[in-house]
Amino acid sequence: MPTIFHKIIRREIPADIVFEDEHVIAFRDIAPQAPVHVLFVPKDTYATLNDVPADRPEVVGRLAVAAARYAREQGFGEDGYRIVVNCNGDGGQTVFQLHLHLLAGAPLGRFGVAAG
Ligand code: 5GP
Numbered sequence: 001m002p003t004i005f006h007k008i009i010r011r012e013i014p015a016d017i018v019f020e021d022e023h024v025i026a027f028r029d030i031a032p033q034a035p036v037h038v039l040f041v042p043k044d045t046y047a048t049l050n051d052v053p054a055d056r057p058e059v060v061g062r063l064a065v066a067a068a069r070y071a072r073e074q075g076f077g078e079d080g081y082r083i084v085v086n087c088n089g090d091g092g093q094t095v096f097q098l099h100l101h102l103l104a105g106a107p108l109g110r111f112g113v114a115a116g
Contacts, residue, residue, distance in 0.1 A: 005041050005097040023059075024066050026102075035105025036074065036081075040067045046098040049087045060085075063100040076104040082111075 008015040008027060015027035018038055029037040040063040046052050052059050064083060071081045081104035086093040 001096075003095050003097040005039075005095055005099060006045070009041070009043055019066060019070055021066075023062050026066060026070065029101070033101075034082075034103035034108060036076070036103065038067070038070065038102045040064075040070075040100040040102065042098055047096040048093060049085050049098060052098065059098070060100075063098075067100055067102040071102060071104055074104070080104075082108050084111075 004013065007013045008017075009025055017025060017027045019026035019040075023043055024040055025043060026038050026040045029039050042059050042063060044059065046059065049060070067083050068077075071077060081102060084101040084103065085091075085099070086101075
């Protein structure tokens with residue numbers, strides 16, 4: 001089932017693309033949750049993090065390395081940034097094509113809910 005992100009990969013809908021290579025595309029989130037909010041998406045289809053096979057760790061590694069490189073290039077390496085992968089309902093996932101959020105540009109505070 002193609003998602004909105006597949007349509008962005010195929011250039012069927014516009015996006016503010018900041019990085020692309022053979023395996024990964026990255027574009028600005030349409031509803032940013034930080035001054036910099038970029039989504040890193042594999043070009044191969046994986047609905048969630050659960051769907052990445054154990055013998056394909058490079059799928060996730062490529063997203064993380066691309067995000068870290070972009071963050072460093074944009075000058076956030078020293079101040080810091082956050083990467084997040086939401087998975088399924090409790091994780092807050094709304095688009096079912098694997099993606100990694102890069103959030104940067106301000107102190108991001110804590111996240112999650114209190115345990116217990
Ligand atoms: P999730 O909640 O699945 O982890 O994250 C999905 C993200 O995709 C959300 O932060 C949402 O704002 C973003 N998003 C949803 N639709 C679009 C779109 O059409 N274009 C862009 N650039 N981002 C989108």
